[in-house]
Amino acid sequence: MQDGFVSVAAMTPEVRVADVAFNVESILGRIDDACTEHGAKVVILPELCVTGYTCEDLFWQDTLLDAAEAGLAEIASRSARYDALVLLGMPVRVNSKLYNCAVAISSGTILGVVPKRNIPTYNEFYEGRHFTAGTTDAAMIDIAGQVDVPFGMRQLFACDDLPSLVVAVEICEDLWVPNPPSIAHAQAGATLVCNLSASNAIVGKADYRRSLVVGQSARLVCAYAYASAGWGESTQDLVFAGHDMVAENGRLLAEGRPFGDGAAVTEIDLQLISAERRRMSTYRCAPAPETAGYDVTRFSLDVHETRLTRYVDPHPFVPGDSARRAERCEDVFSIQAYGLAKRLVHTHSSHAVVGVSGGLDSTLALLVTARAFDIANLDRTGIIAVTMPGFGTTDRTHDNATTLSDALGVDLREVNISDAVLQHFTDIGHDESVRDVTYENSQARERTQILMDIANQEGGLVIGTGDLSELALGWATYNGDHMSMYGVNASVPKTLVRHLVRYVADTCGNDDESAVLYDVLDTPVSPELLPATGEGKISQKTEDLVGPYELHDFFLYEALRHGSSPRKVYRLARYALGEKYDDTTILKWLKVFYRRFFAQQFKRSCLPDGPKVGSVAVSPRGDLRMPSDASAAPWLKELEQL
Numbered sequence: 053m054q055d056g057f058v059s060v061a062a063m064t065p066e067v068r069v070a071d072v073a074f075n076v077e078s079i080l081g082r083i084d085d086a087c088t089e090h091g092a093k094v095v096i097l098p099e100l101c102v103t104g105y106t107c108e109d110l111f112w113q114d115t116l117l118d119a120a121e122a123g124l125a126e127i128a129s130r131s132a133r134y135d136a137l138v139l140l141g142m143p144v145r146v147n148s149k150l151y152n153c154a155v156a157i158s159s160g161t162i163l164g165v166v167p168k169r170n171i172p173t174y175n176e177f178y179e180g181r182h183f184t185a186g187t188t189d190a191a192m193i194d195i196a197g198q199v200d201v202p203f204g205m206r207q208l209f210a211c212d213d214l215p216s217l218v219v220a221v222e223i224c225e226d227l228w229v230p231n232p233p234s235i236a237h238a239q240a241g242a243t244l245v246c247n248l249s250a251s252n253a254i255v256g257k258a259d260y261r262r263s264l265v266v267g268q269s270a271r272l273v274c275a276y277a278y279a280s281a282g283w284g285e286s287t288q289d290l291v292f293a294g295h296d297m298v299a300e301n302g303r304l305l306a307e308g309r310p311f312g313d314g315a316a317v318t319e320i321d322l323q324l325i326s327a328e329r330r331r332m333s334t335y336r337c338a339p340a341p342e343t344a345g346y347d348v349t350r351f352s353l354d355v356h357e358t359r360l361t362r363y364v365d366p367h368p369f370v371p372g373d374s375a376r377r378a379e380r381c382e383d384v385f386s387i388q389a390y391g392l393a394k395r396l397v398h399t400h401s402s403h404a405v406v407g408v409s410g411g412l413d414s415t416l417a418l419l420v421t422a423r424a425f426d427i428a429n430l431d432r433t434g435i436i437a438v439t440m441p442g443f444g445t446t447d448r449t450h451d452n453a454t455t456l457s458d459a460l461g462v463d464l465r466e467v468n469i470s471d472a473v474l475q476h477f478t479d480i481g482h483d484e485s486v487r488d489v490t491y492e493n494s495q496a497r498e499r500t501q502i503l504m505d506i507a508n509q510e511g512g513l514v515i516g517t518g519d520l521s522e523l524a525l526g527w528a529t530y531n532g533d534h535m536s537m538y539g540v541n542a543s544v545p546k547t548l549v550r551h552l553v554r555y556v557a558d559t560c561g562n563d564d565e566s567a568v569l570y571d572v573l574d575t576p577v578s579p580e581l582l583p584a585t586g587e588g589k590i591s592q593k594t595e596d597l598v599g600p601y602e603l604h605d606f607f608l609y610e611a612l613r614h615g616s617s618p619r620k621v622y623r624l625a626r627y628a629l630g631e632k633y634d635d636t637t638i639l640k641w642l643k644v645f646y647r648r649f650f651a652q653q654f655k656r657s658c659l660p661d662g663p664k665v666g667s668v669a670v671s672p673r674g675d676l677r678m679p680s681d682a683s684a685a686p687w688l689k690e691l692e693q694l
Contacts, residue, residue, distance in 0.1 A: 061096070069285060072116070253311075306318035388663055442473065619693075
């Protein structure tokens with residue numbers, strides 16, 4: 053349960069209709085599986101599973117109802133040894149009325165009984181023949197030998213040991229109506245909504261059911277667990293398939309497919325849910341559940357580290373599926389290009405100036421500019437691609453820059469910066485043999501000056517090439533490549549840049565263009581500010597200096613998008629990328645990430661405009677309004693304690 057993770061199991065037990073004794077043993081078996089085998093802390097079982105959903109007029113028989121209540125007492129007693137909150141479905145008599153209910157149990161105590169609000173009586177459903185719609189406000193009832201048990205819809209079950217775990221219940225049809233109870237539950241503070249269901253199987257229904265569960269978890273910014281009755285129900289008219297699901301904020305985490313093994317077990321991230329709710333100014337949540345008219349019952353769980361089984365994407369910016377990745381690339385490329393096209397049209401610019409190095413970032417920027425010119429019906433000859441060889445430029449990168457420019461049909465110009473930089477060294481009294489930060493940054497600033505002046509000459513815009521990963525790390529020369537008139541790559545992480553270039557290479561339909569793009573992809577990432585080796589190869593590799601972008605992009609996503617603590621980022625990185633990087637390596641570069649991220653905010657505070665393409669961005673006008681002088685000490689201290 054550390055770091056906000058809680059294991060949740062939606063389970064479908066085998067049932068025999070009206071055979072309560074059999075069902076009790078089956079339910080206890082599923083609870084044991086969930087808790088013992090999977091370490092579940094919350095177990096959800098289907099609607100009316102104690103008796104079976106399809107009992108029909110047998111629900112009028114006291115024999116069945118008495119057996120159900122006795123069965124509940126048995127389950128409560130025998131499940132007390134499990135450190136878990138259990139939710140199961142059964143019929144409950146209250147004041148000469150019968151209700152379709154969910155019963156919450158923990159440590160042998162019946163915490164509450166939640167009745168179903170929406171009773172379907174249409175098509176194949178006729179629950180209204182037997183059940184009364186649930187009351188809103190909680191009252192006290194006696195049940196299964198326990199007294200003063202809360203009964204009513206407005207109930208929450210809150211964990212004392214993990215305050216972010218607040219559980220609410222709705223039952224089957226409650227999810228399918230225009231105003232589900234879960235809306236009010238979430239606004240009252242529920243972070244996990246559990247649905248006990250008996251949804252029958254018909255063609256196409258599973259897809260719709262899945263969309264409801266996932267959509268509700270997204271709409272309510274919550275975790276949503278759904279357990280449904282299985283094929284042991286009567287098949288007189290209907291067949292039930294046992295469709296179990298756990299979703300979290302719009303993402304399906306686990307699914308026991310219809311006619312499958314009847315289980316969906318995974319870990320939900322309550323810290324993530326809480327962080328999302330705090331971030332969203334439009335999310336409405338009561339200051340306290342009681343103010344929203346809710347009865348809150350508290351329970352306890354042992355706090356320990358939850359074993360992770362859920363999928364944690366090692367490359368959160370890049371879809372693993374090839375079709376989704378291609379779709380993502382096209383979306384991002386279009387956002388970049390249309391954003392730039394609008395800026396060109398607005399400024400009445402028919403020229404754009406791009407510094408091309410033959411590296412990934414400038415290649416993507418040039419491709420985006422070409423697409424933008426096509427969108428705006430501008431002649432590509434208005435694109436001025438400027439290659440500016442210096443002390444570290446290799447033949448490979450230079451040739452790629454020129455070849456790509458020719459293939460795209462843009463205006464290619466070359467300005468060698470070596471003499472100008474050497475003159476600058478003389479002017480400021482810098483020894484050119486001292487290859488320090490002055491040596492490197494003088495080149496970046498000379499190139500930026502050239503681009504800006506050419507833009508002034510031509511009446512055009514300088515297109516920035518720096519990407520999101522570089523901005524996060526401050527890997528840019530202030531008032532050098534840090535500056536432009538429109539930064540098309542500003543919210544594109546390095547791991548995605550590579551795939552965008554590959555996407556264009558695969559789809560452009562130009563053999564010459566594709567060939568040079570594939571070679572760019574095979575070239576090491578480098579600023580090329582130090583002289584090449586004796587063999588003419590790149591001597592300065594970025595990832596040797598700041599660390600693997602694969603790791604940094606993971607750190608960035610977890611820290612900014614999910615608001616994860618350094619300890620949690622480290623834990624997740626080990627889990628997702630531990631087969632490729634050892635713990636020492638991950639921790640080393642994570643410390644570098646936090647140091648650079650905090651120290652370099654001043655560069656991000658004065659970024660030029662650029663299009664936001666994803667959910668993580670560092671624009672000072674949008675997603676990241678961070679003080680430039682904030683201390684990284686608390687974050688680094690947490691890492692030192694690992």
